[in-house]
Amino acid sequence: MTRITESESAYDRHRLGQWLTGEARAEGVGRRDMVRLLAAAGIVSAVPVALSAPTAGAASAGSAARPVRAAGAGIVKPLPPELFTLHGTNAETRFEALAGTGLTTPVSHFFVRNHTTTPRIDAASWKLRIWGDGLTGGARQFTLAELRSLPPVTRTAFVECAGNARNYFKTQQNQPVAGTPWGTGAIGAAHWRGARLSDVLRRAGLSTRAVDVMPRGLDDEYVTSNGTNYGRVRRPMPISKALDDVLLAYEMNGAPLPPDHGFPVRLLAPSWVGISSIKWLGDIEVSTVPLYSPWNTDFYRLYGDAYPSEGSAPLTRQTLKSAFELPWNARLSAHTRHRLTGRAWSADGAVTRVEVSTDGGASWRRARLHDTGRRGSWTRWSIPWTPRKPGPAELLSRATDSTGRTQPETTVPNTQGYLFDAVLRHAVTVEA
Ligand SMILES: Nc1nc2c(c(=O)[nH]1)N[C@H]1C(S)=C(S)[C@@H](COP(=O)(O)O)O[C@H]1N2
Ligand SMILES: [Mo]
Numbered sequence: 001m002t003r004i005t006e007s008e009s010a011y012d013r014h015r016l017g018q019w020l021t022g023e024a025r026a027e028g029v030g031r032r033d034m035v036r037l038l039a040a041a042g043i044v045s046a047v048p049v050a051l052s053a054p055t056a057g058a059a060s061a062g063s064a065a066r067p068v069r070a071a072g073a074g075i076v077k078p079l080p081p082e083l084f085t086l087h088g089t090n091a092e093t094r095f096e097a098l099a100g101t102g103l104t105t106p107v108s109h110f111f112v113r114n115h116t117t118t119p120r121i122d123a124a125s126w127k128l129r130i131w132g133d134g135l136t137g138g139a140r141q142f143t144l145a146e147l148r149s150l151p152p153v154t155r156t157a158f159v160e161c162a163g164n165a166r167n168y169f170k171t172q173q174n175q176p177v178a179g180t181p182w183g184t185g186a187i188g189a190a191h192w193r194g195a196r197l198s199d200v201l202r203r204a205g206l207s208t209r210a211v212d213v214m215p216r217g218l219d220d221e222y223v224t225s226n227g228t229n230y231g232r233v234r235r236p237m238p239i240s241k242a243l244d245d246v247l248l249a250y251e252m253n254g255a256p257l258p259p260d261h262g263f264p265v266r267l268l269a270p271s272w273v274g275i276s277s278i279k280w281l282g283d284i285e286v287s288t289v290p291l292y293s294p295w296n297t298d299f300y301r302l303y304g305d306a307y308p309s310e311g312s313a314p315l316t317r318q319t320l321k322s323a324f325e326l327p328w329n330a331r332l333s334a335h336t337r338h339r340l341t342g343r344a345w346s347a348d349g350a351v352t353r354v355e356v357s358t359d360g361g362a363s364w365r366r367a368r369l370h371d372t373g374r375r376g377s378w379t380r381w382s383i384p385w386t387p388r389k390p391g392p393a394e395l396l397s398r399a400t401d402s403t404g405r406t407q408p409e410t411t412v413p414n415t416q417g418y419l420f421d422a423v424l425r426h427a428v429t430v431e432a
Helices: 006-020 031-040 144-148 167-173 197-204
Strands: 084-087 090-093 127-131 140-143 152-160 187-196 212-217 247-252 266-268 281-287 320-324 330-333 338-346 351-357 378-385 391-401 425-431
Touching (some): 127 197, 140 144, 140 197, 320 391, 351 378
Parallel strands (some): 330 425
Antiparallel strands (some): 212 281
């Protein structure tokens, strides 16, 4: 069910083993967490009392708890209630507000997921520092002008939070999960323009021995409400992905990146969980030993009954979803022909089919697709519906992608509520 490939799991075991022998670094990850991962992976037989593994710079506890702020307070752009639902430091796009927007999501409508607050960065003095033992000639800095002078690439891709649609674990499956209770609006698609990360790494002098890169943001350190300081937002990425299709994006939909979406430069890791696309990029460590951060150990793995106790391998690709561009509990008049619209998207392949049920799943009809599907982008669809019977109804949509995968009826639960992919049962009311 987790679509983590064999090689990614094998790589994860390999890097755990390297941590044990002092060949991998895990600054900012509690040593106990590393030992737990090792024990559970069967790499060490039990949690040892005195393990001669390197001491990870344990997350420092005890910093002052975050002051309570109004929801959305750290976000710069306007967050009108008809476009956004606020969850703490984050703003979710109302999915119905996407109706009428095109293949790309205007910045005015694009969701914001901030661990802290949007920093204000001066592009003129900004520099990206590339450093680490995975470079052949020492650290290198790039100004924005230097990045812009590299061959530019434009890509249409969605950024979607790993926890998008998390709230449906609770409302549809009666499973409590931890984390921001997103509906389906923790996603947006844009044209991203920037330099290839591979070009920048090669110019910086990439060693053939490099295995991981770790991009890090310039936003504040992430301190939880109970005072644990996880440091700056950062997450390692295998060099294979870094050299494949990752951009250092400086433009979104044809304009400089807006402050909330990573100005002046963010990473864009197509098809991967949103956390991979680090905003407000400050530095990238290039390492010949595997790297860990809390964002690939405690966070962004699947934990729960169906998973090994050390969790799945770190999440990489997003999953498959579809949704109606309708408010929850929308009121639709009976005996009127309505044009129902929605979107479907997959990280694995093009969306090839969307089926819709207006009778709670008893019968299905094929929706019309309005875009040529592409992996890592979305496809708009529509279907007419003339409801007859007044009263509550459930609308379902079910997408299939070019790998042959179809949305399941339920998602195998995981404690942090990631990668929900089940068919949504969208409640509406038909009015006489
Ligand atoms: N520096 C930094 N990068 C970050 C984050 C963050 O809080 N700080 N949030 C991540 C997460 S969890 C997601 S889902 C995406 C959200 O991108 P957006 O806010 O542009 O929609 O950014 C990622 N990059
Ligand atoms: Mo996210």
